[in-house]
Amino acid sequence: MKQMLEEKLRNRKAKVGIVGLGYVGLPLAVEFAKAGFEVVGIDLDESKVAKVNAGDCYIADIPAGVFKPLVAAGKLRATTDFGAITELDTVNICVPTPLRKTKDPDMSYIISACQQIAKYFHKGMLVILESTTYPGTTAEIVLPMLEAEDIKVGRDFFLCFSPERVDPGNPKYQTANIPKVVGGSTPACTEVGALFYSQALEIVVPVSSTQVAEMVKLLENTFRMINIGLANEIAMMCGRMNINVWEVIEAAATKPFGFMPFYPGPGLGGHCIPIDPFYLSWKTKQAGIEARFIELAGHINGQMPMFVVDKVQNALNDHGKPVKGSRIHILGVAYKKDIDDVRESPALDIIQLLERRGAKLSYSDPYVPHLRFDSKELCSDEASMAQADCVVIVTDHSGFDYKAVMEKAPLIVDTRNALKGVVSDKIVRL
Numbered sequence: 001m002k003q004m005l006e007e008k009l010r011n012r013k014a015k016v017g018i019v020g021l022g023y024v025g026l027p028l029a030v031e032f033a034k035a036g037f038e039v040v041g042i043d044l045d046e047s048k049v050a051k052v053n054a055g056d057c058y059i060a061d062i063p064a065g066v067f068k069p070l071v072a073a074g075k076l077r078a079t080t081d082f083g084a085i086t087e088l089d090t091v092n093i094c095v096p097t098p099l100r101k102t103k104d105p106d107m108s109y110i111i112s113a114c115q116q117i118a119k120y121f122h123k124g125m126l127v128i129l130e131s132t133t134y135p136g137t138t139a140e141i142v143l144p145m146l147e148a149e150d151i152k153v154g155r156d157f158f159l160c161f162s163p164e165r166v167d168p169g170n171p172k173y174q175t176a177n178i179p180k181v182v183g184g185s186t187p188a189c190t191e192v193g194a195l196f197y198s199q200a201l202e203i204v205v206p207v208s209s210t211q212v213a214e215m216v217k218l219l220e221n222t223f224r225m226i227n228i229g230l231a232n233e234i235a236m237m238c239g240r241m242n243i244n245v246w247e248v249i250e251a252a253a254t255k256p257f258g259f260m261p262f263y264p265g266p267g268l269g270g271h272c273i274p275i276d277p278f279y280l281s282w283k284t285k286q287a288g289i290e291a292r293f294i295e296l297a298g299h300i301n302g303q304m305p306m307f308v309v310d311k312v313q314n315a316l317n318d319h320g321k322p323v324k325g326s327r328i329h330i331l332g333v334a335y336k337k338d339i340d341d342v343r344e345s346p347a348l349d350i351i352q353l354l355e356r357r358g359a360k361l362s363y364s365d366p367y368v369p370h371l372r373f374d375s376k377e378l379c380s381d382e383a384s385m386a387q388a389d390c391v392v393i394v395t396d397h398s399g400f401d402y403k404a405v406m407e408k409a410p411l412i413v414d415t416r417n418a419l420k421g422v423v424s425d426k427i428v429r430l
């Protein structure tokens with residue numbers, strides 16, 4: 001089985017399947033199609049499937065000039081039918097892994113995808129889980145759903161975990177050139193998984209088990225979340241002492257060793273950093289270890305939207321305006337610059353908190369024309385900035401005309417240091 005699959009991978013005759021065509025799955029599908037494989041994407045969302053088949057790319061990081069020709073050449077197609085797996089040699093699972101309201105992992109997407117895969121699964125296949133999850137998921141949840149008396153892992157099929165590390169909006173590092181860590185259920189699985197990725201991606205980093213690979217991703221994101229928490233706490237301290245935190249970090253970052261800059265902001269956002277560390281703390285709790293750094297950083301980061309709202313209120317008061325009735329314009333609602341993703345965006349909390357204090361809110365974001373959350377619907381309206389009593393820069397998109405913002409706004413709360421170097425009494429920085 002191993003030799004046959006390796007042969008198909010080397011000569012690019014293997015048929016590749018990607019389950020979940022979102023920010024992670026679609027760019028991966030494109031890389032394998034570019035490498036010459038026939039790729040089938042499977043997603044429950046009919047509108048995404050229709051878009052892929054029409055050559056209409058909905059992920060901003062994939063150039064349209066690359067996407068359309070791959071679809072036209074028959075290298076990439078999509079379906080809602082898991083029956084396609086009967087014809088496939090490999091399947092990557094890239095479905096969401098959110099948290100429940102209780103902050104427990106929501107494994108329902110992985111379980112539902114694996115139930116479907118198990119129906120059409122056959123000998124000789126390689127299955128790779130890419131969704132971020134707690135250590136042990138591949139061995140404890142995925143493997144038992146696929147293995148049976150007559151079909152053994154490492155002999156009849158191959159199972160791996162490989163963490164997705166994509167950074168949407170990053171022009172330098174994308175799916176193809178971010179090193180790919182992969183760990184298999186057995187050494188044979190790791191070998192097949194590493195061979196698979198090496199056909200389409202630049203650097204592959206094999207590790208000894210699925211658990212190690214799962215933990216790698218959680219270490220990376222926990223490291224980031226905790227360091228952002230530290231930067232946020234330092235920002236709060238500097239705020240109290242009237243010190244410019246941005247200047248402090250910039251100067252500290254000149255140290256050529258032993259320091260890595262992280263920056264404060266209005267709060268965490270996206271599908272990874274605010275969520276993934278809680279997968280780890282949930283798992284370790286079961287082993288009797290309290291993840292204290294994670295809980296603490298979660299607490300500090302969670303305070304940031306309120307910290308920003310207090311800054312806005314104080315800044316308005318200093319200008320003789322109560323927050324109640326003031327017109328506040330939120331500049332940028334995506335959770336980070338140059339992307340269209342608003343999942344977990346701190347802008348949503350900031351809008352809600354300011355509305356609760358009686359402010360009248362508007363927003364503009366070229367990446368997010370409509371904002372729907374909490375039974376509210378807002379439309380991006382750049383013109384309303386001119387009438388605002390205060391503009392709050394929540395996302396520092398590169399395309400914003402900051403000079404125009406400086407001209408139009410009587411008061412600006414800048415949570416991202418987007419107006420770095422600009423000296424003006426009307427700017428209040430984090």
Ligand SMILES: NC(=O)c1ccc[n+]([C@@H]2O[C@H](COP(=O)([O-])OP(=O)(O)OC[C@H]3O[C@@H](n4cnc5c(N)ncnc54)[C@H](O)[C@@H]3O)[C@@H](O)[C@H]2O)c1
Binds near residue numbers: 096113
């Ligand atoms: N977005 C990122 O920057 C990023 C980075 C690294 C890792 N991750 C991880 O990758 C995983 C996927 O994230 P994403 O951002 O691509 O999510 P996404 O929501 O953009 O895409 C997930 C896709 O899976 C589909 N789907 C859901 N259940 C399905 C099922 N049972 N069968 C088939 N399709 C199904 C959805 O319709 C959606 O299109 C998550 O575990 C996430 O934590 C995301």
